Amino acid sequence: MRVEVISAVPHSTVTCAALSRRANSVFLLDRPMKFFHWKTALNRFRAPPPSHRTLLKVVDVVSGRESRNLSGHSLPITSIAAGKSSVYSWYTGSLDCSWSQWDTRMHPSKVLSARTAGAVRSVALSPGDRFVAVGSDSSIQLFDARQRAYVKQFNYSGRKLEFNPTEVLLSAVGNDRVVRFFCLETFELVSQSDAFVDDVQASVFRL
Numbered sequence: 001m002r003v004e005v006i007s008a009v010p011h012s013t014v015t016c017a018a019l020s021r022r023a024n025s026v027f028l029l030d031r032p033m034k035f036f037h038w039k040t041a042l043n044r045f046r047a048p049p050p051s052h053r054t055l056l057k058v059v060d061v062v063s064g065r066e067s068r069n070l071s072g073h074s075l076p077i078t079s080i081a082a083g084k085s086s087v088y089s090w091y092t093g094s095l096d097c098s099w100s101q102w103d104t105r106m107h108p109s110k111v112l113s114a115r116t117a118g119a120v121r122s123v124a125l126s127p128g129d130r131f132v133a134v135g136s137d138s139s140i141q142l143f144d145a146r147q148r149a150y151v152k153q154f155n156y157s158g159r160k161l162e163f164n165p166t167e168v169l170l171s172a173v174g175n176d177r178v179v180r181f182f183c184l185e186t187f188e189l190v191s192q193s194d195a196f197v198d199d200v201q202a203s204v205f206r207l
Contacts, residue, residue, distance in 0.1 A: 053077050056092055058104050070102055072110045079123040081132075091132060093120030099134045101145070112148060116141060124161035124170075131184065133161045133170055140172055142187070152187045156180055164205045171203040179203045 053076035058068040075095035083089025086103075093099040099120055101112035118136035125132055131151070132143040135158020142151040160173040169190075170182045177200055180192040 054094075056080070056090065056102065068104060068109070070104070070109050072100055072113070073098065075119075078120055081123045081125040083125060083129055084127055085129045089129075091123050091125055093123035093134055095119040097136075099123050099132070101132075114143070121157075121159045122161045124163055126163040126167050126170075126184075127165055128167050130167065131163070131170075133158070133163070133172075135159060135161050135172060137175060140170075140182075142170075154182060154189065156189075160200075160202045162203050162205060169205070171205065173200045173203055 054071065054073050056070040056077065057066055058070065059065065060067050073092065073094040073096050077092050077094050079093040081091040083091070088104045090102045090104070091099065092102065093116075097116050097119055098113055099116065100110050102109045103111050114134075116134055116136055116139075118138050120134055120136055122135040123132065124135075125145070130144065130146055132145045134141045134143070137157050137159075138155070140154040140156055140158035140161065142153070143149065144151050154172070156172060157175040158172040159175055162171045163184075164170070168184055170184060172180045172182065174180060177196040177198070178192055178194070179196075179200060181190055182188065183190045
């Protein structure tokens with residue numbers, strides 16, 4: 001296994017995106033929401049204004065047309081995570097101190113919502129769609145998506161969260177520029193990096 005840590009890019013305007021491996025596209029919070037081929041997407045990101053970032057826009061990949069606007073957050077959305085077992089399932093986190101689960105086939109589409117201790121900085125979904133991890137400036141909360149139950153809180157900041165593909169570890173990039181690793185079997189901190197000199201934007205597991 002190899003863990004890759006990506007440092008900040010100066011003057012970066014990337015705010016929030018989700019990669020769809022099935023569609024070979026990137027799902028963006030943009031104005032309007034757009035799909036880009038992943039090879040060219042990084043050259044076309046731009047930061048959307050806050051007024052547009054409270055909506056989750058659903059776009060048909062084939063036609064490129066907007067099919068739905070999903071509303072429910074009162075402040076800008078900061079993070080998006082795609083369901084692994086269903087193309088209709090999405091998770092969002094917001095500065096309004098809440099995270100939500102959406103099913104785009106349903107009306108209304110919001111099927112679950114929960115409050116957090118602070119503004120949500122990152123939302124991640126485990127490969128088996130079992131765990132939802134929600135990170136804020138003061139804590140990382142773990143929820144069981146199947147049982148719709150609270151599991152554990154880690155008292156560390158979670159600016160960017162990532163699950164291991166085998167669903168045994170959760171990595172968290174903290175505001176202190178430290179990357180931490182939590183075991184999903186014992187729900188304990190098992191390892192952490194030294195503090196990086198520059199801001200860390202993400203950590204990625206590679207088997």
